Amino acid sequence: MDPALNQISAPLPPDATVLAGRSLDEWNAAYAKVENYFYALKVRNKTLLGQSVLRVLDRAMNRAVSESDRSATELAVEEMERLVNEWFGDVLQIPPERRDRTLSTRGRLALLLADMPGKWQDQFLRPGPWPDEFVGAMREGYLRAGPDFQLSKMTPRPFDLGPLTTLTQLGKLPYIRMVLIWTILILLFVLIFKLTHAQ
Numbered sequence: 001m002d003p004a005l006n007q008i009s010a011p012l013p014p015d016a017t018v019l020a021g022r023s024l025d026e027w028n029a030a031y032a033k034v035e036n037y038f039y040a041l042k043v044r045n046k047t048l049l050g051q052s053v054l055r056v057l058d059r060a061m062n063r064a065v066s067e068s069d070r071s072a073t074e075l076a077v078e079e080m081e082r083l084v085n086e087w088f089g090d091v092l093q094i095p096p097e098r099r100d101r102t103l104s105t106r107g108r109l110a111l112l113l114a115d116m117p118g119k120w121q122d123q124f125l126r127p128g129p130w131p132d133e134f135v136g137a138m139r140e141g142y143l144r145a146g147p148d149f150q151l152s153k154m155t156p157r158p159f160d161l162g163p164l165t166t167l168t169q170l171g172k173l174p175y176i177r178m179v180l181i182w183t184i185l186i187l188l189f190v191l192i193f194k195l196t197h198a199q
Helices: 003-009 024-040 046-064 072-091 102-113 132-144 164-172 175-197
Strands: none
Touching (some): 024 072, 072 102, 072 132, 102 132
16 A cells, blocks of 8 residues: 555544644545545445545645645545546556647546446556556547547527417517407407307
């Protein structure tokens, strides 16, 4: 186990309320946020999950003292994203200068396409070397996620209500014209009724 993990997992004094300049409640909230993220990536192995979360929190605690204006959760989420992206880049052998914003999205998709939760859970966030089959599955998933994969934005467009548009515009007509239209409609319905019910 990492020496850093030993420091975090070392028992705290019973009266301890602060760790790395933040309250224990803040670190608990950060722990829960990181744990939920890894759980969303389908990491179900409790030991691996706990070790991964503690690794992220250790990195966040190293920054916490010098960045006192940031919450523990903010620091933990940033470190989690950085750690996962570094790992994606290493597994996929993408040099740091070629790593872009889509690495995170395409990497997560590659994890699912490579069936990391089912076959390769023990490889998650583990330093290399990794099994060739795992690296091949990740690369194939990464390539399938792009280059056609791209983030897009949808601009809102007005609804086309078709014939209903005419009815919604009736309220904009002057009062007399509206009364006249309704009168004609009522007379038309009465005429249809009489024609269909005449004996």
